[in-house]
Amino acid sequence: MRHHLVLRVIAKLLIPLILLFALYVQFHGDFGPGGGFQAGVIFGSAFILYGLIFGANTARRVATPEVVRVLAACGVLLYAGVGVVAILRGGNYLQYRVLAATATGGEHLGIFLIEFGVGLTVAMIMIGLFYCFTGYRPSDHNNGTHPHDA
Amino acid sequence: MDIGSFLINAILLVFLAATAIAVARLQNLFAGAMLFGIYSLLSAGVFVVLDAVDVAFTEAAVGAGIATILMLSTIALTGIKHESIPIRPLRSLLLVAVVGAALIYGTFDMPRFGDAEAPAHQHVALRYLQQSGDEIGIPNVVTSVLASYRGYDTLGEVAVIFTAGIGVLCLLGGSRRRRTDPADKS
Numbered sequence: 001m002r003h004h005l006v007l008r009v010i011a012k013l014l015i016p017l018i019l020l021f022a023l024y025v026q027f028h029g030d031f032g033p034g035g036g037f038q039a040g041v042i043f044g045s046a047f048i049l050y051g052l053i054f055g056a057n058t059a060r061r062v063a064t065p066e067v068v069r070v071l072a073a074c075g076v077l078l079y080a081g082v083g084v085v086a087i088l089r090g091g092n093y094l095q096y097r098v099l100a101a102t103a104t105g106g107e108h109l110g111i112f113l114i115e116f117g118v119g120l121t122v123a124m125i126m127i128g129l130f131y132c133f134t135g136y137r138p139s140d141h142n143n144g145t146h147p148h149d150a
Numbered sequence: 151m152d153i154g155s156f157l158i159n160a161i162l163l164v165f166l167a168a169t170a171i172a173v174a175r176l177q178n179l180f181a182g183a184m185l186f187g188i189y190s191l192l193s194a195g196v197f198v199v200l201d202a203v204d205v206a207f208t209e210a211a212v213g214a215g216i217a218t219i220l221m222l223s224t225i226a227l228t229g230i231k232h233e234s235i236p237i238r239p240l241r242s243l244l245l246v247a248v249v250g251a252a253l254i255y256g257t258f259d260m261p262r263f264g265d266a267e268a269p270a271h272q273h274v275a276l277r278y279l280q281q282s283g284d285e286i287g288i289p290n291v292v293t294s295v296l297a298s299y300r301g302y303d304t305l306g307e308v309a310v311i312f313t314a315g316i317g318v319l320c321l322l323g324g325s326r327r328r329r330t331d332p333a334d335k336s
């Protein structure tokens with residue numbers, strides 16, 4: 001990929017815009033189409049584009065597989081944690097209206113947090129899948145021989 | 151239905167059918183993966199026509215974007231041509247015809263498209279549409295339903311995505327440590 005000058009320049013221009021668009025979709029989901037699932041996929045695709053152009057190993061240095069896995073779990077934990085906090089504040093599990101002083105304020109806060117958890121998990125799982133597919137070598141699981149060569 | 155929306159529907163459906171037939175007939179998996187992406191993009195167009203912009207958004211991002219990349223990555227790991235296996239076209243055609251006829255027969259009992267009296271529009275949907283503005287205070291009703299009214303379901307969906315991702319990570323060995331460690335018995 002070293003000589004694909006046009007691809008590299010265009011990717012460098014596009015990736016910040018894609019990341020910004022992902023954040024817009026994430027935090028504007030209350031008002032327009034969008035939300036955590038879509039934003040996570042868009043955020044992940046920006047990373048995957050980076051990995052495709054500049055090499056998967058360069059992408060692994062930006063977000064290491066360990067960080068990706070931990071953050072993926074953090075998204076689910078954040079979502080489930082919001083429910084536990086609602087219980088601790090005297091409500092039911094995932095009853096956001098007890099999270100803030102007013103009912104709608106609590107709903108806003110709860111939806112904001114769980115959508116962030118959704119986006120985090122989806123983005124990190126997408127990046128993790130990309131790492132899996134680009135890093136997989138069949139020989140690692142067959143003692144150095146490809147199944148079709150044997 | 152005016153002539154403009156009829157034309158848009160007809161063009162989208164013709165292109166969908168043409169893409170599906172092309173995917174089935176192609177031997178080249180790379181071209182097939184690209185056509186799958188186009189198919190998803192056309193489906194997203196159909197969802198926009200049906201006023202389901204959130205679904206269209208997801209279809210375009212997941213179906214046309216990530217799924218295509220994952221399919222291409224898989225092709226890079228396996229091979230670009232698929233081995234031709236002997237098929238019995240008559241039996242397949244019969245099976246498809248029978249299942250297709252059963253599905254079409256099933257649609258006869260469904261309410262007409264856009265029918266306001268349909269059960270889907272009479273049950274909780276009315277309450278969501280009329281009261282979610284006061285109860286949740288968010289303009290996008292889809293987000294209100296997805297994140298608040300159906301918060302449990304969405305938590306389950308995130309857990310499914312997480313579990314599926316962890317499963318793939320375990321199967322394909324996403325860890326670099328494991329690949330570089332020769333003492334690993336697995």
